[in-house]
Amino acid sequence: MATETLDIVIVGAGLSGINTAYRLQKDLPHCTFTILEARDGIGGTWDFWKYPGIRSDSSMSMASTIRSASVTRLTSASWSSDEQRWTILADVSRDGGTVEKKEFKVWWFTIASGHYRYEQAFPVVIPVIERFAGQVVHPQFWDKNIDYAGKQIVIIRSGTTAVTLLPALAETARSVTMLQRSPSHVFSAPQKNRMVRVLSRFMSTRWARAVIWWQRMLVEAVFVKVLLAFPHFSRRFIMTEMRKQLPEGFDVDKHFNPRYNPFEQLLCFCPGGDFFKALHKPSTGVVTDTIETVTETGILLKSGETLEADMIIAATDGESASDAIGQKYVWNGTMLGGVPNSGFISGYTAATWTPGADVRARQLIKVIKHLKKTGATAAASFIKPSERARLPVKPALTLGSTYIVSAYERMPKVAGVGPWRME
Structure with a gap:
């Protein structure tokens, strides 16, 4: 099994993932990274959905970011405190239908895969x-x-x-x-x-x-x-x-x-x-x-x-793709409590989604820059048990839409105060 060592892996080649890659190129040009995408096309939602009238809510102009692409489906990700790195296993589909196992050793793990299951509707x-x-x-x-x-x-x-x-x-x-x-x-x-x-x-x-x-x-x-x-x-x-x-x-x-x-x-x-x-x-x-x-x-x-x-x-709507992470708080809309060197990209719900994803990407890059400046090798957000007991508990997305309400228990939590909020 081939192994590739990188600074950063981004999961998802939709607009959020591509934009995050663009921000990395611009603000951290010396970082090595790759994007893992399980589909045979880039663009995420706006490439997958084909119904008449489909249009993007993005007002961004995207630069050329992805130079080559292959179908790469993430199968597992685990953090090693000893190595201070993530080990990510993926199935890489090659021309001709062959599938190869590949291992990525990365310092930072970013999820920009959205919240819908492509293969299943709500x-x-x-x-x-x-x-x-x-x-x-x-x-x-x-x-x-x-x-x-x-x-x-x-x-x-x-x-x-x-x-x-x-x-x-x-x-x-x-x-x-x-x-x-x-x-x-x-x-x-x-x-x-x-x-x-x-x-x-x-x-x-x-x-x-x-x-x-x-x-x-x-x-x-x-x-x-x-x-x-x-x-x-x-x-x-x-x-x-x-x-x-x-x-x-x-x-x-x-x-x-x-x-x-x-x-x-x-x-x-x-x-x-x-x-x-x-x-x-x-x-x-x-x-x-x-x-x-x-x-x-x-x-x-x-x-x-x-x-x-x-x-x-x-x-x-699409079926929610969230797993059971409903007991973790979200720090500044980007990092799950207790999960080191990792962040996720989501957009705004009370405004156009995609510009919000850009704000999240910039937030994560600030964290990465701070780590490099101080020489730290890892970062994670934590809440003291005494503080957690006092914090309100709200789902990360509070819209009353049916597909969101049905996933409340599986969503990470926010408090709506301090850094423990989404907006």
Whole structure:
């Protein structure tokens, strides 16, 4: 078995992992590192998901970071206090289908693999779905050969995936109905930034991108802070904006007035208001009801209404990939309590996810730089038992989304105070 010695290993070649690698190249150019990726493509979520309308929430411009790639699935990782290193075992797939075992000896271990299982969607019970004679599709496993033109489509759920799918499908489908059990907040965001054209006249592309990035981050930060600080105002503001864009006579209170405040669950954004524009078409609609049963030709609702369909799309979220680490606290959103020389990359939940991942990467690099400056060989976060007994216990992600709530017990914990917090 081959052994490779490196400074750092990053698990996951999605945007978070690639960005972490970029930060390492830029801020720690003398560190050696590699990225382990279990799939045969890079880009993570934005490479894997193929459904119509898919779009990234990232406002970052990525540099060329990955020079070569092979499918490498991590199988185990163990820390040696004597060696002050991690031993990581992985299966490396080569051309021709052969799989080789490989060992990595690394000083620092970073996890940027996200929180979804690629091979498994979040389980949802749809009564007797097997009775349906049409096609049942999950966006997570969308195939480019799926033909939805001219079909009657029902999208089950109302999250970001459904809000993205509806306008894309409505272009060629006979009809598209979004069936939701409860309402959601949807907010229209500008699709293009006019500053790009203006700034490019006065400065280089590099500087224009930097200015625009900071402008986007500042606007988003202020927007999120205001909505979180004034929830009643936020509800009224979002409801007013939705009424402006929805068709006249649309029952906004029934379909887009949820029980929760903005950011208690994910706030769905639709660039350029494409979701609201699509609802002006007579072939699209929103139904707020629960499923009684599935028939051969559609869905029977509790209210007695029937939705005829040729295709049902179950737009549920991915299944959580977290293991049982629910007893550990998170230090500054990056390090699990008691785990040495290791960090994980996650994004924001009350704002765009990916810029938050960049903040976490920078935080980890600060820790690594401090270790190198002081000559220390290891770092870990710890809470004194007396302090731990006084700390509040909250899940690291506090959104009320079903797939997150179901994983609360498996999530690491935060206290919401001091360094023991995520945001």
